[in-house]
Amino acid sequence: MTRAVLQFQAWSVAPDEEPDAEPITFGAQCAVCLRTSSRSTLQQDVADWVRDHAARNPSHHSYRELIQRPLRAWMPHTVNP
Template sequence: MSPHTVIRRERWTLAPDREPDAEPFTFAMECAVCGERSVTGEEVTDAQDWSLRHAGRHPSHCSYRELITRPWRAWMENGPRGPRG
């Protein structure tokens, strides 16, 4: 008797996690000139306000990156962990 491998193909789906226990979206802004960053938080306006204050203190720093963390969830289409499973 020889060992063998059984491979079963499954179709996976990936989507933003909107479950009640999902981690929150978080936002931060980063100055593209000096690399300084705002505090990461759940309110995008806090990060935007930081950018405006930073630009006021450093008038030549006019370019920013928005850093968003959004939770995602993967599940097998016929599996128990889907949005309705």
């Protein structure tokens, strides 16, 4: 019979602010028809899409903001067995 030794580690998670991190992107989704805007690094592009979509669909008043933010995870206190 083989035995395994498990060691549980605490991980930390935070926004990835390294120079090579992916950009934060924004989008929107209509809560009525579920159509989604394209992703953009500019929030104004998303606001323009919401206004245009609402103008074309006067009964669509509810939207979801979609934010994609890069994260990084690391073990701050790694103990060597």
